[in-house]
Amino acid sequence: MEVLFVVILVLLMAGALASGFPVAFALPGSAIISIVLAAAAGLLATGNPDAFFAQGGPTNWLSAGVTNFRGIYWEVERDTLIAIPLFVFMGIMLQRSKIAEDLLVSMAQLFGPIRGGLGISVVFVGALLAATTGILGATVVAMGLISLPAMMRNNYANWLSTGTIAASGTLGQIIPPSIVLIILADQLSNAVDQASSLRTNLYKAATGEFSMPSEFAVTSTSAGDMFMGALIPGLVLVGLYMLFIFVVAFIRRDIAPPVPFEGSYDRNFAIRVTLALVPPLTLIFVVLGSIITGIATVNQAGAIGAVGATVMAGYRLYEGKSRAYWPAILAGGSVIAILVITSVWEVNIRAIHGPSEQLAVTLAIVATVVFLIGVVWSLKRTYQTQETLQGVMMETAKTTSLVFIILLGAAMLTSAFRGFGGEELVKEFLLGMPGGFWAQFIIVMAVIFVLGFFLDFIEIAVVVVPIVAPILLADPSANITAVWLGVMIGLNIQTSFLTPPFGFALFYLRGVAPAAVKTLDMYKGVVPFITLQLIALLIVGANPPLVNYLPTRLSLLGETAPPPQNPRLQACIEDYIHQAFQEDGNEIRAAIQTAKGWDLTGVPRPIASEVTKAVTTAEGAFQALDEARATTAAIDAAAGDYDPIRTEVRRIEADLRRNAEELEATTRRVGQLQRQSPDDVKVIERLQKRAEELSAEKAVLEAEMPEAWDSAHDEFKKLLAAEKRAYLNYRRVVDSSYEPILVFMRTLRGADDLVALQDDIKGLGEIIRTSDPEKAMEEIQAVEGRAGDIEGAGDIRSALSKARRELRSTNTRQPDVAKALEEHAEAVAALEADIAWRVKAADALLPQVEAYEDAIDDTIGLRQQPRLPREAALFVASCSAAHRNISLNF
Template sequence: MELFFLLLLIVLMAGALASGFPVAFSLPGSAILTVAIAALTGYLLEGSPDVYFYQGGASNWLSAGVTNFRGVYWEVERDTLIAIPLFVFMGIMLQRSKIAEDLLITMAQLFGPVRGGLGIAVVFVGALLAATTGIVGATVVAMGLISLPAMMRNNYANWLSTGTIAASGTLGQIIPPSIVLIILADQLSNAVDQAGTARQAMYKQATGEFSMPSDFGVVSTSAGDMFMGAMLPGLVLVAVYMVFILVVAFLKKDIAPPVPFEGKYDRKFLAKILLALVPPLTLIFVVLGSIITGIATVNQAGAVGAVGAMVMAGYRLYEGRPRAYWPAILASVSIAATLVITSVFHVNIKAINSNADLIGVILASITTVLFLIAVVWSGWRTFKIDNTMRGVLIETAKTTSLVFIILLGAAMLTAAFRGFGGEELVKEFLHGLPGGFWTQFIIVMTVIFILGFFLDFIEIAVVVVPIVAPILLADPTANVTAVWLGVMIGLNIQTSFLTPPFGFALFYLRGVAPAVVKTVQMYKGVVPFIALQLLALIIVGANPALVNYLPLRMSLLSETAPPPANPRLQACIEDYISEEFAENGDAIQSAIASAQNWDMTGVPKNVAKSVQDALKLAAEAPAALAEVRTAAQAIEAAAPAYRPLQQEVRALERQLDDNTEATDSTKQRLSRLERNSPDDESGIAKAKADLEELAAERAALTAAIPAEWKDAQAAFKKVLLEEKKASGTYRRNVDSAYEPIVVFARILRGGEQLSALRGDVAGLENVIRTAEPEPLEEAFKDIESRVGEVESAGDIRSALSKARRAMRSGGSNVPNPDEAIQLLQEALQILDQEVAWRTEAAGRLLADVEAYQSAISNTIGLRQQERLPRDVALFVASCNSGHRDISLHF
């Protein structure tokens, strides 16, 4: 019966959408009706409203709906959705202020004289508008009204003109900032949690271990990561469009002829180009640049974009009148002044410690007020001229409300789909496909592509992604990142705007195209661009670095970069070190050999031994890393024979899991029948027969497991364990080979610090003789703290603590100044000894120690650095941007 209600859910949703009923109500409405019918039927026929649900029941579905409602609207962790109205406002404001129109006209004049130049201009402007607006309808309509007549006048083929305009107008779905990328990031954040739990369970079942290594976890994403990940694929798509237009124009001269520019390429024309290009490019740089560099979150960047669009609209709407550019100039000057002030002064109103700080705060306050005046001035213009502000706000409210209502409705639909076992059916279907992850992925992408013929991008993103993404992300075979999966889905979803019969870009263009342009020509025109989108999809799918590299690069170079000891980075760090050993191994070994000849005379035995042990381990590091590489090669050699057997057994184990779930469900059904309907002999007999059939199926599945599996698994686990031991040994060795050298350098430099502290330590004798207990305690603790900051000065600090305790009163303790002074003298004696040997050894060894530390810091000592050096970070980002198969560990 669960299957019946699942089918009813799909039929109701499809029927509502096909009838033209609003999507925002079709999704939740079909879920509510199906759940109500299932609950009522179960109550009437079985006496329980939950009997026809695969998991939970109507009450569980309702609580899931409340949870999803809270998640969409109230959870702080999902505040990324706040960026949606900000970017929508930014896009509509730029479109209504006719900045997009200026850009189109100017670029057409610039590129027109080249064969296919008008088409190139449309694609170029489409990409720029995508990076500033992201509103497909507005972009297609604007370019259709401006470019299509110009292209028709200059004898461009109608199919090429309409296809170029429609396809370029959809670039806003993949080029950031994009609403669909924000929605995908939000949906994938939940999918990552589910996938991580599933992979953890998979690892536990396969290995018996409760804790899974963190580097096997599912890599999450955010809206900022999605923006960075989509940037290169978006540019690839733009390049593919341009190359296609140029090739077509070259092969068929009459399809896209050159358009001579009637004016002059003079300073006036250059100024016109700069005025049209610089403001949008500046806005793109500020919005995306602030996200990429980590200066601003996606929400903050959206607010910056909205304000920037309003300032730009303020001068464009006022064009031709006196003082048109004054608000924009005031805003620009105040921002520049603020940047200068914050670079010169320490601007923090809570930490004013000097007159300079006060001056900085005052100046920054003045520039901030000036900037606010410019913003209000621009906003007033947009409010008064053509009622622009009101129209933009209304459209923003409509679009944002639509997105959020669809999000909520889709969450209700997804909860119902899961409640009737739909997710398990999808999982069983995908897992049952031959070919593993990539077959599953291709099937999913094909389904999304087909759904794009009938559904909008939002419905696909919020209905399909929550169901299939956890399954794909949990698979350890490809171990894809969430950002890569999100960008691939985003590229695929983009085709939904072009695919007939419901391609929205076609509808937008049809609404503004003249009657002479036939609908058939528009359909013909988008076909090659749909093929180009699929080509771009294949290119990005085959080259995951196009997506993963930028987010990884920015993460590893940011202020919050993970430390080099992070488990996810180790494989690539070891690749880097292997290359360094191969190229510069002789120099590193020479530095180690030279260090082993250091004259350690006068250095305490424990310190000298620590250094000598570290040098010994450093000399062994290349061999230890070679053992890691040998163990990894052993895994690669054993994998071809083991992998097919592992895949066969894992497939049987999944079927056994399904059998277990079906058996438990059937037992519950039998128990319910025996309890509530003891007279239903046929139903009880059917349930018992089903249990016998499931038991027979389980026995057959168990028998199908190859006899050699346990021995093969044990042998391969031994190979994996050897690699794990070799890696652990190498990492412990290099850590132990570097840290003592760092400590030794600090010890040697500590001689000067201790020497500077001697007078203060000696002055404690007067404190002992004259000070009251409380000031004495504070004085001693202050000196102890300063001594404690010196490396390996614990003996001195311990002696000082004993002296302080000798002066402590209370309880059975009586202050003993003589004992305290004696202990203080002991502390001074230790201090003098430490200063003497450290100073003498530093003069002889410190320069050599620092040179040696520098020589090994980026190889043997790399894991101990606070952050990766830039060249290493770039190497690791490139290395990690591919996908690594980890299925052999499961």
């Protein structure tokens, strides 16, 4: 019966949306009606309103949507959606202030004389507006009002004109900053948590181990990662649009003729184009650049964009008037001044130590005040001119409210869907399909594409993604990243704006297109662009690095880059080191041989022993890595025979788990009915019969298990264990080869620090003799801390610590000054001995040790570095950008 109510839920939602009922009420309304119907049917049929729910009851699922929504979006950490009103404000402000119109006109005049150039300019401007406005309706309407008449006057075919404008207007949904990407990132962050749990359970079921290695965890995403991941695919789509128009224009010269520019390409034209093009490009660079460089979060970048759009609107609305550019000059000049000040001084009001810092803080405050004056002046202009600010704020509030109401409704709909077991039905359907991950993925993409004919992108993102994303992300055979899945879904969802009958871009364009343009022409025009979007989807799907590389590169080169010992990076780091060994192995071996000849006479025996052992061990790094890679090669060789058996067994085991879950639920239901409704004989008999069928199915599934599975699995487990041991051994070898060298180098460099500390340590003797024990203890502790900061000065610090303890008074003993002086003398003796050998060894050995460390730091010593060097980071980013099949470990 639960399936029946899943069908009722879907039909109610589809019917409400098809009838034109507002989405914000169709989603929660369908959920509430379905839950009430299920509760009423359960009450009438069995006397229990919970009867037709997979788990829980109507009260649980009526409140679950609101509870989940509040739990997710009221958390302080979950502030991603704050960026939505900021980017909406930015887009609407640019559209209402005619900046988008200026851009369209200027680019059309610049590219028009080329065959197909007017169409190419529309795509180019659409891409720029996508990166500045990101508002579909505003972009399509603006380009439809300005470009369509010009294209019609110049004999462009109506189907090509309307298709180009509609498709270009939708670029804002995939080119960042994009509301679609923000919503997808938010939905996927929840899906990653569920997928991680699913994959952990899968690993536990397959291996019997309770914890899964972190390198097998599902890769999460954020709005910033989604922005970076979508950038290259968005540009690929722009390139496909331009290439299509260019080719069509040369094949059929009558549908996209050149448009001669009636004016002249003079200085005034250059100034006009520059003023139209440079400010939006600057805004794009600042907004996206601040995210890319890590200067700002997505929310902060949205605030930057909103303020920047307001400043641009402030001079555009006053165009032709005196002092039109003054607010922009004040704001821009003050920003430049702040950048210069912060690059020259460290501006920190708490760290003012002299007149230089005080001057820097004062100048920064003045520049900030000037910037605020420029922004407030621009806000005043937008407020006073045609009530622009009021209109923008109202449209922003409407759009933002719509998004959040739909999110709330979708949360309620998803809860009802789960309450009826719909999520399990989808999971069983996808996991039961032959063909593995790619079959599941293609089906999901096809469903999203079809839904795009009828639903808006928000409904698809918030209803479909939470259901299917955890299943796709959990699959270890593809091991896809969340950002790749999000961009693929985003590209797919983008087609929903063009596909009839409910393509919103078509509606917007129809509203501003003249009667001479037939609706059929518009439908005909978008078909090739929908095809191009699907081609882009195939290109990105076949080449994951197009999505993954940029976010990974920025992560590895950023200030918060993970250290080289991060488990997720090890496979690619070892590939990099292997390549480096192949290319520079002779130089590294030569450096090791040179290090073996160091004269360590005079160096304390324990230190000399550690250094000698480290240099000797370094020779074994080459062999250890070769042995580890040999185990990987053995696994690859065995995988051809093992993987088909493993895949079949895991499928059978999954069917057995589903069988066991249904059998348990059926048996539990029979017992429940026998206790509560013993007269309902027919239902009890039907359920008992189903339990018998499930038991028979279980026996059939168990009989399907391949006979060779146990032996094949045991042999392959041995190979995996050997690989794990080999790589652990390699990592142990390189770590023990490099760390003692670092310690030795810091020890030699500490000679000067010990000399600087010599007078203070010797002076403690007089303090111990003459001062109060409490004060002496404070003085010793201060010097003791400084000694502890010097590598290899542990014996000195230990002696000082003993002296300090001798001065401590307790209930049972008094301070022993004589004993303290003895310990102090030990510290002085250790200090003089340390200085003697360190100074001598530093002169003779330090340059050699530094040269050796420089020769091995990016290979043998790479794991011990605080962060990856640039060359290694770029290699690892490229390596990590591809998806790696990890299913053999499951």
